[in-house]
Amino acid sequence: MRALQYVSMLFVIIPLTALIVCSLIKRSRQNAAFYLLSAFAAAQVGLALYGLMLFNSLNISEYSFGFHITQAVADVFTLKPASLVMLLCIGLVSFTSLLVAYKTMPANKKLSYLRLLSALIIGMNGIVLVNDLFTMYLFIEIIGISSFVLISTTKTEEGLESAFIYLVMSSLASIMLLTGLAFIFMRTGSLKFEYLIAINNTSAEVSQNALTYLSYILVISGLLIKTGAVPFHSWLPDAHQSADTSVSVLLSGIVIKAAGVYCLMRVTDIFGNLYAIRLSLAILGVITIAVGAMFALHQNHFKRILAYSSVSQMGYMLLGISAGGILGFIGTMLHIFNHAVFKSTLFTNAAALHEEVHTLDIDKLGGLQKQMPITATTSLIAFLSTAGIPPLSGFWSKLLIIIALWKANFIGFAAAALVLSIFTAAYFLRLQMNVFWGQTPEHLQSIKEVKGTIRFAEIMLTIITIAVGLGFPFILLFLEASGII
Amino acid sequence: MNFIELAILTTGFLLILAGCYCLMRTYHIIKILIGIEVAMKAVTLFIAYAAHINGKIGLAQSFIITIIVVEVVVAVVLAGISLNLYKKYQSMDLRNIRKLRG
Numbered sequence: 001m002r003a004l005q006y007v008s009m010l011f012v013i014i015p016l017t018a019l020i021v022c023s024l025i026k027r028s029r030q031n032a033a034f035y036l037l038s039a040f041a042a043a044q045v046g047l048a049l050y051g052l053m054l055f056n057s058l059n060i061s062e063y064s065f066g067f068h069i070t071q072a073v074a075d076v077f078t079l080k081p082a083s084l085v086m087l088l089c090i091g092l093v094s095f096t097s098l099l100v101a102y103k104t105m106p107a108n109k110k111l112s113y114l115r116l117l118s119a120l121i122i123g124m125n126g127i128v129l130v131n132d133l134f135t136m137y138l139f140i141e142i143i144g145i146s147s148f149v150l151i152s153t154t155k156t157e158e159g160l161e162s163a164f165i166y167l168v169m170s171s172l173a174s175i176m177l178l179t180g181l182a183f184i185f186m187r188t189g190s191l192k193f194e195y196l197i198a199i200n201n202t203s204a205e206v207s208q209n210a211l212t213y214l215s216y217i218l219v220i221s222g223l224l225i226k227t228g229a230v231p232f233h234s235w236l237p238d239a240h241q242s243a244d245t246s247v248s249v250l251l252s253g254i255v256i257k258a259a260g261v262y263c264l265m266r267v268t269d270i271f272g273n274l275y276a277i278r279l280s281l282a283i284l285g286v287i288t289i290a291v292g293a294m295f296a297l298h299q300n301h302f303k304r305i306l307a308y309s310s311v312s313q314m315g316y317m318l319l320g321i322s323a324g325g326i327l328g329f330i331g332t333m334l335h336i337f338n339h340a341v342f343k344s345t346l347f348t349n350a351a352a353l354h355e356e357v358h359t360l361d362i363d364k365l366g367g368l369q370k371q372m373p374i375t376a377t378t379s380l381i382a383f384l385s386t387a388g389i390p391p392l393s394g395f396w397s398k399l400l401i402i403i404a405l406w407k408a409n410f411i412g413f414a415a416a417a418l419v420l421s422i423f424t425a426a427y428f429l430r431l432q433m434n435v436f437w438g439q440t441p442e443h444l445q446s447i448k449e450v451k452g453t454i455r456f457a458e459i460m461l462t463i464i465t466i467a468v469g470l471g472f473p474f475i476l477l478f479l480e481a482s483g484i485i
Numbered sequence: 486m487n488f489i490e491l492a493i494l495t496t497g498f499l500l501i502l503a504g505c506y507c508l509m510r511t512y513h514i515i516k517i518l519i520g521i522e523v524a525m526k527a528v529t530l531f532i533a534y535a536a537h538i539n540g541k542i543g544l545a546q547s548f549i550i551t552i553i554v555v556e557v558v559v560a561v562v563l564a565g566i567s568l569n570l571y572k573k574y575q576s577m578d579l580r581n582i583r584k585l586r587g
Contacts, residue, residue, distance in 0.1 A: 134551075148562050152566055164567070167562065168521070171524075174559075175521075179531060181532075182528060186535035186539060188539075
């Protein structure tokens with residue numbers, strides 16, 4: 001218990017320290033700040049794994065902690081196994097982003113990137129630890145503000161414009177979310193998760209009421225904008241395309257999940273097992289998968305294809321949430337982790353191509369298999385994992401989501417999810433063929449494989465994809481032993 | 486429900502509608518900023534009304550103050566982005582600023 005207390009406090013203290021150090025450090029020492037922040041991100045991965053081991057050995061399901069200054073902030077945070085998985089993803093993606101930024105960020109922007117990244121990690125670590133709705137809103141805004149500035153740091157026209165679109169869309173999300181919160185607050189007088197769950201289970205007068213339904217719709221729509229689900233997805237590809245690649249890694253890898261999917265999971269948890277909400281989330285999920293995949297088929301920009309692919313994968317997570325139950329929950333968490341890993345790999349490949357070839361237009365690329373073998377292979381493995389080809393990690397999480405849908409009697413949705421994963425394979429095959437396979441054009445003959453931190457990140461993430469995929473039967477055995485499957 | 490409560494609720498709804506209309510139907514960047522601010526103010530009105538109903542005034546006060554701080558930060562970031570966009574395009578009209586397809 002003592003160890004868990006220290007570990008949980010470190011998740012709050014580490015990013016705060018990082019922000020203070022990065023704000024105080026001189027520009028001439030910015031590389032030191034880089035190493036420090038990378039060490040912190042790696043430490044977060046280690047701590048999250050250690051925390052999971054502690055949870056397993058202590059056999060508890062959650063642990064509340066806070067700052068014992070006054071009674072009001074004594075238990076502001078709650079650590080759960082699910083939040084530990086999210087913290088693991090946050091550490092991993094931030095580490096990858098730092099590795100990529102070491103090469104791609106312009107030298108005069110590095111320090112501001114580091115400061116904003118630590119602010120972003122504060123927001124994301126906070127959001128997975130909170131236990132009331134208002135604090136959740138606050139951390140969503142912290143994440144939002146740091147991502148707007150991160151997208152526009154390079155001050156290109158596209159960057160500024162997409163940051164503007166993102167800001168307007170997420171202001172709309174905040175307005176919806178807060179109006180919903182005001183209605184919930186009006187009915188119940190508290191925004192604590194535990195209290196809301198209890199009152200929804202006991203009092204039918206509160207849980208089945210027009211105002212309550214209205215507030216659910218508002219809160220869920222607000223979070224869907226943040227997720228980038230289909231009617232609200234327009235900001236996502238723009239932001240991903242025009243930001244620096246290290247920022248795209250962060251946005252696609254973790255921001256849309258921490259501020260969107262994870263919050264949606266917590267919120268649907270509160271609202272109980274309402275069939276109407278689950279059904280509408282499932283329908284939205286299928287539409288999101290289909291539309292994301294269709295748009296991805298028609299793009300010519302490498303990062304734009306990846307962004308639409310993220311939209312499409314968000315649909316699988318929505319399906320997992322809508323399936324409900326412990327199995328859907330586990331499937332969604334694992335898909336969040338797997339998506340963080342393989343989408344970071346693909347964006348790292350985009351960074352490698354941009355560093356070496358200086359373009360990401362897939363019509364101008366071609367036949368780079370010989371010139372860039374590591375990038376080509378890692379990209380192939382990541383895309384096989386995204387498409388759900390058996391031994392790799394992406395297959396297992398999709399399988400769990402589909403089984404959960406089947407068990408929840410959403411058989412049509414399960415079939416749709418299966419069929420639509422063919423489209424995933426289609427657009428990635430098009431990408432792989434246009435960029436890496438086929439004849440090498442004259443002007444690309446002299447391209448060399450990328451070196452240094454980007455190559456390291458590619459190899460590291462691919463090893464994780466393969467290892468998780470091969471080790472997954474052990475996780476399944478563990479789940480079976482716990483009586484979940 | 487007495488007259489004042491009704492007036493607060495109606496004002497809140499009208500302000501939110503006005504803010505969202507401003508957000509979606511105007512093309513000037515500063516008008517969009519004002520729209521966001523107006524809608525957020527309406528939300529604080531709702532929270533104040535909620536506290537009036539359930540009697541938790543202390544909690545609602547802290548909520549409202551936090552929201553005001555957050556929205557000022559958002560407004561500052563938006564103003565900074567708009568300033569940079571103006572420097573690039575010499576225009577505040579969104580119809581002139583269309584590099585991306587959306």
